[in-house]
Amino acid sequence: MSGKVLALAGGIGGAKLVLGLARVLGDGELVVVGNTGDDFNHLGFSISPDLDTLLYTLAGLADRSRGWGRRRETWKFMAALEQLGGPSWFRLGDADLALHVERTRRLASGESLTSVMDHLRRELGVATRLVPMTDDPVRTRLRSGREWLDFQDYFVRLRCEPAVEEIAYVGAESARPQPEILALLGGKDLRAVVICPSNPFLSIEPILAIPGMRSAIAQCAAPVVAVSPIIAGRAVKGPTAKMMREFGIEVTATAVARHYARLIDVFVVDEADVDAEVPGEVECVTASTLMVTLADRKRLARSVLAAADAISRSR
Amino acid sequence: MSGKVLALAGGIGGAKLVLGLARVLGDGELVVVGNTGDDFNHLGFSISPDLDTLLYTLAGLADRSRGWGRRRETWKFMAALEQLGGPSWFRLGDADLALHVERTRRLASGESLTSVMDHLRRELGVATRLVPMTDDPVRTRLRSGREWLDFQDYFVRLRCEPAVEEIAYVGAESARPQPEILALLGGKDLRAVVICPSNPFLSIEPILAIPGMRSAIAQCAAPVVAVSPIIAGRAVKGPTAKMMREFGIEVTATAVARHYARLIDVFVVDEADVDAEVPGEVECVTASTLMVTLADRKRLARSVLAAADAISRSR
Numbered sequence: 001m002s003g004k005v006l007a008l009a010g011g012i013g014g015a016k017l018v019l020g021l022a023r024v025l026g027d028g029e030l031v032v033v034g035n036t037g038d039d040f041n042h043l044g045f046s047i048s049p050d051l052d053t054l055l056y057t058l059a060g061l062a063d064r065s066r067g068w069g070r071r072r073e074t075w076k077f078m079a080a081l082e083q084l085g086g087p088s089w090f091r092l093g094d095a096d097l098a099l100h101v102e103r104t105r106r107l108a109s110g111e112s113l114t115s116v117m118d119h120l121r122r123e124l125g126v127a128t129r130l131v132p133m134t135d136d137p138v139r140t141r142l143r144s145g146r147e148w149l150d151f152q153d154y155f156v157r158l159r160c161e162p163a164v165e166e167i168a169y170v171g172a173e174s175a176r177p178q179p180e181i182l183a184l185l186g187g188k189d190l191r192a193v194v195i196c197p198s199n200p201f202l203s204i205e206p207i208l209a210i211p212g213m214r215s216a217i218a219q220c221a222a223p224v225v226a227v228s229p230i231i232a233g234r235a236v237k238g239p240t241a242k243m244m245r246e247f248g249i250e251v252t253a254t255a256v257a258r259h260y261a262r263l264i265d266v267f268v269v270d271e272a273d274v275d276a277e278v279p280g281e282v283e284c285v286t287a288s289t290l291m292v293t294l295a296d297r298k299r300l301a302r303s304v305l306a307a308a309d310a311i312s313r314s315r
Numbered sequence: 316m317s318g319k320v321l322a323l324a325g326g327i328g329g330a331k332l333v334l335g336l337a338r339v340l341g342d343g344e345l346v347v348v349g350n351t352g353d354d355f356n357h358l359g360f361s362i363s364p365d366l367d368t369l370l371y372t373l374a375g376l377a378d379r380s381r382g383w384g385r386r387r388e389t390w391k392f393m394a395a396l397e398q399l400g401g402p403s404w405f406r407l408g409d410a411d412l413a414l415h416v417e418r419t420r421r422l423a424s425g426e427s428l429t430s431v432m433d434h435l436r437r438e439l440g441v442a443t444r445l446v447p448m449t450d451d452p453v454r455t456r457l458r459s460g461r462e463w464l465d466f467q468d469y470f471v472r473l474r475c476e477p478a479v480e481e482i483a484y485v486g487a488e489s490a491r492p493q494p495e496i497l498a499l500l501g502g503k504d505l506r507a508v509v510i511c512p513s514n515p516f517l518s519i520e521p522i523l524a525i526p527g528m529r530s531a532i533a534q535c536a537a538p539v540v541a542v543s544p545i546i547a548g549r550a551v552k553g554p555t556a557k558m559m560r561e562f563g564i565e566v567t568a569t570a571v572a573r574h575y576a577r578l579i580d581v582f583v584v585d586e587a588d589v590d591a592e593v594p595g596e597v598e599c600v601t602a603s604t605l606m607v608t609l610a611d612r613k614r615l616a617r618s619v620l621a622a623a624d625a626i627s628r629s630r
Binding site for chain 1: 388393396399400409416423435
């Protein structure tokens with residue numbers, strides 16, 4: 001099958017499948033829509049954690065064990081900042097810092113985030129288009145008790161410890177979707193939409209909250225495939241499972257499938273979840289979804305594409 | 316003799332004598348007025364090269380062989396910035412960067428440069444007060460032919476190669492002098508004013524160009540001592556000698572003494588310049604002014620203070 005593949009992704013988990021897709025697809029066939037709800041301003045820098053994890057992963061620069069930032073990173077800047085009494089709760093590596101400085105500089109000169117990220121991925125030799133969901137500011141905030149927390153406060157400073165009762169994507173209602181994404185979703189050159197195994201609430205919902213995005217995906221001609229971030233009742237990494245429990249949702253692939261109902265055509269679950277129940281109109285496909293090696297990532301990418309292509313052929 | 320010593324200084328040459336003064340004076344006896352005419356905004360950071368060289372020198376963190384920045388510095392940020400296609404003509408070390416980030420952050424939150432530098436020197440355990448000449452922006456610019464160059468363009472990017480015909484201290488005419496400096500100059504607790512062996516045109520003149528500064532120094536009750544930056548017809552470092560030639564001034568200690576006439580009481584020349592001629596009202600003192608070791612710096616500092624104290628006693 002030919003045509004472009006549009007992948008919706010957050011950071012770590014999403015980036016794994018994105019890398020697999022990039023490796024099995026031809027240059028220019030993959031377009032990645034990155035979540036910007038985690039973006040924030042820190043020390044004067046515009047920081048886009050999910051876009052950066054995707055960029056570093058695609059460029060082969062990501063630190064795999066840490067899960068964020070660059071490999072072979074050094075921390076001299078942070079040590080000096082602490083020595084000067086500066087804020088040190090958000091760790092910025094010496095090489096990683098260059099990305100934030102260069103992005104902030106370009107944004108300040110009037111470039112859009114889309115243009116900046118496109119410049120950066122080209123400089124790093126990344127063939128895959130990496131597109132922010134919007135160029136407008138969207139900020140994910142979380143309510144715990146009476147307190148609304150900024151995302152990075154919750155995620156990094158408080159290590160996801162507060163129980164989350166409510167999530168808001170501040171700014172989403174007035175944000176303009178990235179036009180390239182809508183054009184792709186409305187066009188005929190789309191092979192599949194892939195919802196990566198990212199946190200549904202923190203990584204995928206912010207994208208869907210941009211006006212026009214959810215309906216464009218639901219109505220697009222190509223098959224929409226989601227991969228479960230829950231394997232055998234657990235999340236591979238991050239607060240997905242904890243958050244589902246806090247929301248009173250059972251921590252199962254079945255619950256995630258229900259969450260994405262009316263949006264997706266195929267739901268890919270792990271072989272451990274062969275008993276998962278998906279809504280009637282959704283096809284359930286089983287694959288090995290735990291991605292440890294690059295081979296795992298490519299294998300899952302092929303399974304996802306095969307499932308999408310099977311739907312296309314059956315239509 | 317007791318009382319405070321006020322030292323006017325630029326970067327490298329000035330910082331050497333400042334360190335000597337700091338080591339021979341008691342804690343709190345030395346106040347350093349730093350030139351901010353070299354300050355500029357780069358990559359979004361507020362950078363104060365002379366203040367930083369003074370700070371690093373006083374904190375024992377300066378790189379002696381390079382003459383700027385921190386010792387045991389690493390350059391991972393710069394390498395990553397180049398990889399991303401960012402501007403790399405101005406080198407910022409990984410640790411040095413923290414200083415610029417923290418200063419920029421504090422300035423953006425509304426702190427004055429004076430307050431920021433005072434915070435930073437305390438965090439680094441520096442007992443000496445380090446005061447910018449003004450909190451208002453002053454930018455030294457240089458005319459070469461028909462072109463006006465920004466200071467760092469001239470100094471770093473073009474390596475002082477253009478012939479300078481004219482210098483402007485843009486903003487100086489409306490800048491407010493740092494009140495603490497004027498209070499010290501007008502008060503009775505001043506033991507001496509020391510004009511360090513910095514570039515007279517690039518480091519000292521911007522300070523003197525702040526309204527009220529020159530007259531406050533000329534009229535202060537304490538002796539004013541200048542140390543020649545020219546030794547045996549040469550500058551130890553930097554473009555001082557080249558600039559004097561371009562201005563049609565002979566490259567001698569005598570010419571520097573004439574430049575500071577009506578401002579100083581004592582002019583300290585190197586033993587190599589024992590024949591230097593100074594204006595009638597100025598006393599000429601000979602000392603070993605080449606500062607290679609810390610002992611050299613302390614010895615010259617003692618000579619400078621002794622010359623000032625001798626004037627005070629003779630009045």
